[in-house]
Amino acid sequence: MSINRRQRGLTMIELIIFIVIVGVAVVGILQVLSLNTRSSADPARRKQAMAIAEGLMEEVRQAAFTWCDFSDPLVEEAAGPAGCTTRAEGPGPEPGAVRPFDNVNDYGSANGAPVPYTTDVTGNAFPAGYNATVTVASQALATVPAGSALRITVSVAYGTESVVLESYRTRYAPNSTPISPKSVGLP
Numbered sequence: 001m002s003i004n005r006r007q008r009g010l011t012m013i014e015l016i017i018f019i020v021i022v023g024v025a026v027v028g029i030l031q032v033l034s035l036n037t038r039s040s041a042d043p044a045r046r047k048q049a050m051a052i053a054e055g056l057m058e059e060v061r062q063a064a065f066t067w068c069d070f071s072d073p074l075v076e077e078a079a080g081p082a083g084c085t086t087r088a089e090g091p092g093p094e095p096g097a098v099r100p101f102d103n104v105n106d107y108g109s110a111n112g113a114p115v116p117y118t119t120d121v122t123g124n125a126f127p128a129g130y131n132a133t134v135t136v137a138s139q140a141l142a143t144v145p146a147g148s149a150l151r152i153t154v155s156v157a158y159g160t161e162s163v164v165l166e167s168y169r170t171r172y173a174p175n176s177t178p179i180s181p182k183s184v185g186l187p
Helices: 012-039 043-062
Strands: 115-117 130-138 149-158 161-170
Touching (some): 043 149
Antiparallel strands (some): 130 149
């Protein structure tokens, strides 16, 4: 055997350099994962905000969209706001009205500002840290006559994040009321 035969394997210096490089890479990867975890939205909080927004949107969209207030005797016959005898339906709830409101317009405000809501339709308070607003505004659409379309925006904020849902409602049955005798087939 020859003494000059070269040994195979790693030297101590090569091994230390390898450990340092792998250590630096692992620390970098862990920092990126930590940053991602801290800055991403909590999926449970986002799901809760989405549930609140969807519930409010459903409540608003299920309300009637009539020309007259339900207390008006001509609510089922009016062909426009001029056909109402006592009160044409306008933005904002009537004095003393409670949720669920009888008309989509009631969920908005007279000046178009977002209206805050703190409870669901049954009166249960939203969880702490969630702030919900609803905006209902007249919207011009190409094939829908003026005054017959509304844009509904529901926004739920939580922490620094928010969920926003938008929908449109048209006046497709302006003389239908939930308690209408005509809606159940009576004369």
